[in-house]
Structures are given as C-alpha cells and as structure tokens.
Amino acid sequence: MALPRRASWRSLLPLVLLTVGAAYALSSWNWCGPWAERAPVLLSQARGEGALRAGAAKVALSPPFPVVVAGYAPPRPEASESDPPPHARAVVLEAGGTRIGLVSLELLSVTDVVVGRVRERALALGLQDVLVMATHTHSSLGGYDARLVAQLVGTGRFREESLEAISSAASAALEQATSALTDVTLELGEAKEASFVYTRSGGTAPDGVLTRAVLRGADAPVAELLFYAAHPTMVPRQRAAVDPDYPGRLSALRESEGSGVTLLLQGAVGNASVAFQGQGLERVSAFARALSELAGKAPLAPVSGAVKLSLARAEAAMPRPDASRLVPSFTRAAGDNLLCGSAERVAEVSALVLGPLELVTVPGEPTVDAGAELVRRTGASGVLGLVGGYVGYVESPALVRDGAGESRRQYFGPVLLDRLGAAAELAANTAGFTR
Structure with a gap:
C-alpha cells in the first residue's frame, strides 16, 4: 500500500538534505591545487628597422x-x-x-x-x-x-x-x-x-x-x-x-x-x-x-626615415582564481573551483613597436587605472586589450582590495595586475621601448 504523498516527501527529506550537503561539501573542497609563482618568461622576439x-x-x-x-x-x-x-x-x-x-x-x-x-x-x-x-x-x-x-x-x-x-x-x-x-x-x-x-x-x-x-x-x-x-x-x-x-x-x-x-x-x-x-x-x-x-x-x-618595428611576447604566471567578489561568501570555495576549471594558469603579454608607437597588450579588459599602471611600468605610449587570449577584467590593486570599480568582475586577486605588469616590463625591454 502506497504511503500518503506527504509521508513520502517526509521520508525523502533526509536523503535530499544529505545529497545537498554532500554536493556542497564536494564543491567546497579545494580542487584548484597549487598555482605556481614564478618570474615571467620571454616567449618570442622579432626586431627590424x-x-x-x-x-x-x-x-x-x-x-x-x-x-x-x-x-x-x-x-x-x-x-x-x-x-x-x-x-x-x-x-x-x-x-x-x-x-x-x-x-x-x-x-x-x-x-x-x-x-x-x-x-x-x-x-x-x-x-x-x-x-x-x-x-x-x-x-x-x-x-x-x-x-x-x-x-x-x-x-x-x-x-x-x-x-x-x-x-x-x-x-x-x-x-x-x-x-x-x-x-x-x-x-x-x-x-x-x-x-x-x-x-x-x-x-x-x-x-x-x-x-x-x-x-x-x-x-x-x-x-x-x-x-x-x-x-x-x-x-x-x-x-x-x-x-x-x-x-x-x-x-x-x-x-x-x-x-x-x-x-x-x-x-x-x-x-x-x-x-x-x-x-x-x-x-x-x-x-x-x-x-x-x-x-x-x-x-x-x-x-620620417627608417621605421622601427618590433614585437616581443612574454608569459606571466597567473595568480590563483578568486571568486570572493563574484559570489556570496558561503559559496566562495565552490566559486573558486568553478573558476579554476576554466582559468588559464599562464597569460601572454606583448610589446609592439611601430615607429613612435610603443604599445603594451594584455589578454583581457584593463581599466583606465590598470592601463595607467602598465604605462607607468613600461613607458608605453598606450595599452591594448583583448589581445592574445582572455583572462577577464584587469583592475587596479587598490580598487580590487576595496571591492570597487570593475573588481567585482575580475576573476583573479589583487596581484593580477602586478603579474601582468612584470611580464609587460620584460616584453617592453626586449622590444626596445625608449622609455
């Protein structure tokens, strides 16, 4: 004889709660593993004039x-x-x-x-x-x-x-x-x-x-x-x-x-x-x-005269993904795991010289403040975004720490710009930026 509908749901409730709890615990486990920290590496260079x-x-x-x-x-x-x-x-x-x-x-x-x-x-x-x-x-x-x-x-x-x-x-x-x-x-x-x-x-x-x-x-x-x-x-x-x-x-x-x-x-x-x-x-x-x-x-x-043309590409080791500004605090670990499954562990930064133009490129969406920091570090005449891949938004560390600006859309922590900036310096020096 079948149980009344209410009794059936009550009998299933512990199983549902157990399943939800297990799923939460599983998703909250640290599936990201270690993320290497290292200096940027030069990938390629080409120069002519x-x-x-x-x-x-x-x-x-x-x-x-x-x-x-x-x-x-x-x-x-x-x-x-x-x-x-x-x-x-x-x-x-x-x-x-x-x-x-x-x-x-x-x-x-x-x-x-x-x-x-x-x-x-x-x-x-x-x-x-x-x-x-x-x-x-x-x-x-x-x-x-x-x-x-x-x-x-x-x-x-x-x-x-x-x-x-x-x-x-x-x-x-x-x-x-x-x-x-x-x-x-x-x-x-x-x-x-x-x-x-x-x-x-x-x-x-x-x-x-x-x-x-x-x-x-x-x-x-x-x-x-x-x-x-x-x-x-x-x-x-x-x-x-x-x-x-x-x-x-x-x-x-x-x-x-x-x-x-x-x-x-x-x-x-x-x-x-x-x-x-x-x-x-x-x-x-x-x-x-x-x-x-x-x-x-x-x-x-x-x-006028001979034109300088050069391109250097450098690889930056990405920081660990950080979902703290993207999801509620109780789902932070699960958010980190989701990002880790799709996040790149390295990113490519380039420096391009075309005559007087000296441009740094990054694989994401730098804000005005992030762009200004890259210019300060490299002496570039400008910054290009959306080049060579996509790692999301790149905001200044101060705004990331405050949870302001575009930081609520940034997939990585406050050190992201510093990692990209170090690679940009290597690329700019290799490409022959005049600073």
Missing part, C-alpha cells in the same frame, strides 16, 4: 548558422543571419627583414586556441610573429570557446565549426595581406572627444582619445589603425542576428571613404562605456559616423 612595407585585407566571418549570439549571460538569441556581417581584418608589417601580422576579429574575445591556429598557419607565410585581437563586440557569433565559464557567461555552447570558421577567416586575411605587401609611409594623429565615453563603474574616467595610424601607399592608404576604448554593447541584446556593433560599422564606413582596410583596436576598455545618445541600431550607426568624423579631425604627422 628600415623602410616600411605593409599589406592589408579583410575577410568576412562565415558563421555556421544557426549560431548563438555571444556577449551576455543566458538567455541568448540564436542567429540565422549576419546583419551586417562581421569580418576578420589583417595588416602585415615589414621592416628590416622582420615581418609581423596584426589580426583583428569582430568577436567578443579571442582564445588561446584561435591564436595558436592562426600563428601556426602564419609560419608558412614567412611571418615571424602575429598578434590576434578582438574588437570585444557583444553581438557577434559565439560557440568558439571550450572553457566552461566562458560558455556559461558569454559565448554559449562550444562548437568546433565556429572555432574553425573564425580561424580560417583570420588566416585567409593574413594570407591576402601578405600577398599585398607594398611600400608605405607611416602617419600618426590623435583626436579627442571626452563626451563620447564615460566610466560605468568608478575609477578614472576614459578620456575619449582616438589615435590614428595611417599606412599610406603610393596612390592611397593601404590600411588604417584606430586605437580607441569603448565597450561595443550598443546592439540590442535580443537581436536575432550576428552584428559587429560600432567597430564593424566604423571600419566599413572608413573603408568606403578610401582609408584602406581599417582595424579598430580596443584600448583600456574595462570601465569605458559609450555615452553617445540615441536609440536602437540607428544609435550604433550614428556613433560609428561620429567616430569616423573624429578620426578625420586627427591631424596627421608623417614619420
């Missing part, structure tokens, strides 16, 4: 539709089209026998696997090294990051087809850019509009500076590099189409006006948001037009 050559190309990313739209926590829309299409853009630089590639992908982030595949395929092109970076677009295709935390909070279920589509487009753009190498001159300019951006979380506010580097051929610009910092989160979150946000629209607009292949490279974007007014997709297009006009206002100064 002489007459500058450059080639550039863009290739449309071809998502394996239907694909998840990356950028935010679930629920995420699924896209069956691109509107407008995202691209992989590449610039190859050559001076004094040294050949270096820059690849910009209109994605939320890049992974170590993407970077590794692109570099492997670049060897046959005679490139000494390649930097691969993301525009940090929050409305592009996902599915390319196999890490559990990334799948949960940003990129959606991993699919090998997405990873291969991205790697193939990046490699094709590099190959076409290499084939198009030609003599160029370098011109640099800068313009500023502070009202375009604001700090969303405290800390030092972004300054709204846009730096422009033009690689000019005999008849027209071959390529244009635009260095800027503002989160591409302007496209509505539930739009069921892959969309490159303002970086893609800005690049396409500049290219249509004869500026050559245009790469938007994110700077200290961690706490930088767009303040431009408007609604919907028209706001995105209007901001792209405003940025294009700002770029046109940047007075260009030619770089």
Whole structure:
C-alpha cells in the first residue's frame, strides 16, 4: 500500500538534505591545487628597422548558422543571419627583414586556441610573429570557446565549426595581406572627444582619445589603425542576428571613404562605456559616423626615415582564481573551483613597436587605472586589450582590495595586475621601448 504523498516527501527529506550537503561539501573542497609563482618568461622576439612595407585585407566571418549570439549571460538569441556581417581584418608589417601580422576579429574575445591556429598557419607565410585581437563586440557569433565559464557567461555552447570558421577567416586575411605587401609611409594623429565615453563603474574616467595610424601607399592608404576604448554593447541584446556593433560599422564606413582596410583596436576598455545618445541600431550607426568624423579631425604627422618595428611576447604566471567578489561568501570555495576549471594558469603579454608607437597588450579588459599602471611600468605610449587570449577584467590593486570599480568582475586577486605588469616590463625591454 502506497504511503500518503506527504509521508513520502517526509521520508525523502533526509536523503535530499544529505545529497545537498554532500554536493556542497564536494564543491567546497579545494580542487584548484597549487598555482605556481614564478618570474615571467620571454616567449618570442622579432626586431627590424628600415623602410616600411605593409599589406592589408579583410575577410568576412562565415558563421555556421544557426549560431548563438555571444556577449551576455543566458538567455541568448540564436542567429540565422549576419546583419551586417562581421569580418576578420589583417595588416602585415615589414621592416628590416622582420615581418609581423596584426589580426583583428569582430568577436567578443579571442582564445588561446584561435591564436595558436592562426600563428601556426602564419609560419608558412614567412611571418615571424602575429598578434590576434578582438574588437570585444557583444553581438557577434559565439560557440568558439571550450572553457566552461566562458560558455556559461558569454559565448554559449562550444562548437568546433565556429572555432574553425573564425580561424580560417583570420588566416585567409593574413594570407591576402601578405600577398599585398607594398611600400608605405607611416602617419600618426590623435583626436579627442571626452563626451563620447564615460566610466560605468568608478575609477578614472576614459578620456575619449582616438589615435590614428595611417599606412599610406603610393596612390592611397593601404590600411588604417584606430586605437580607441569603448565597450561595443550598443546592439540590442535580443537581436536575432550576428552584428559587429560600432567597430564593424566604423571600419566599413572608413573603408568606403578610401582609408584602406581599417582595424579598430580596443584600448583600456574595462570601465569605458559609450555615452553617445540615441536609440536602437540607428544609435550604433550614428556613433560609428561620429567616430569616423573624429578620426578625420586627427591631424596627421608623417614619420620620417627608417621605421622601427618590433614585437616581443612574454608569459606571466597567473595568480590563483578568486571568486570572493563574484559570489556570496558561503559559496566562495565552490566559486573558486568553478573558476579554476576554466582559468588559464599562464597569460601572454606583448610589446609592439611601430615607429613612435610603443604599445603594451594584455589578454583581457584593463581599466583606465590598470592601463595607467602598465604605462607607468613600461613607458608605453598606450595599452591594448583583448589581445592574445582572455583572462577577464584587469583592475587596479587598490580598487580590487576595496571591492570597487570593475573588481567585482575580475576573476583573479589583487596581484593580477602586478603579474601582468612584470611580464609587460620584460616584453617592453626586449622590444626596445625608449622609455
């Protein structure tokens, strides 16, 4: 004879409590293990100086539709089209026998696997090294990051087809850019509009500076590099189409006006948001037009004589993941374990020299304050984020200790910036920063 329903649930209650308790105890066990602490290690270096050559190309990313739209926590829309299409853009630089590639992908982030595949395929092109970076677009295709935390909070279920589509487009753009190498001159300019951006979380506010580097051929610009910092989160979150946000629209607009292949490279974007007014997709297009006009206002100064070109990459040992600011205190251990399962134990930091430009790159989202600390330590003229992988937000140690700024989104403890900074110093010294 069956027990009454109430009695059945009462009989099961101890088992349920025991199961929940066991799961909590198991998840709270220290599954992270030891995390090595060591000095940064130099990974590679390439240096040259002489007459500058450059080639550039863009290739449309071809998502394996239907694909998840990356950028935010679930629920995420699924896209069956691109509107407008995202691209992989590449610039190859050559001076004094040294050949270096820059690849910009209109994605939320890049992974170590993407970077590794692109570099492997670049060897046959005679490139000494390649930097691969993301525009940090929050409305592009996902599915390319196999890490559990990334799948949960940003990129959606991993699919090998997405990873291969991205790697193939990046490699094709590099190959076409290499084939198009030609003599160029370098011109640099800068313009500023502070009202375009604001700090969303405290800390030092972004300054709204846009730096422009033009690689000019005999008849027209071959390529244009635009260095800027503002989160591409302007496209509505539930739009069921892959969309490159303002970086893609800005690049396409500049290219249509004869500026050559245009790469938007994110700077200290961690706490930088767009303040431009408007609604919907028209706001995105209007901001792209405003940025294009700002770029046109940047007075260009030619770089005379031989151009110095160098790239050095260094590896930093990452600190242990720290979920104390991300989850309630009673789930801290479980949060640490979840992060440990997806966190990289090493991270790549680079130093790039192109004439007077001396740039430090980090694989995450440095805030304005974190960027300023990297500049102070290396003498860099600027900092690029979202390059060579993704380790999350990078905030200043003071704000991490106070639980302020972007620290509530930082996956690692207060020493993260110091670890990256030490690697940046090694890379900068190797690349020949003038300080």
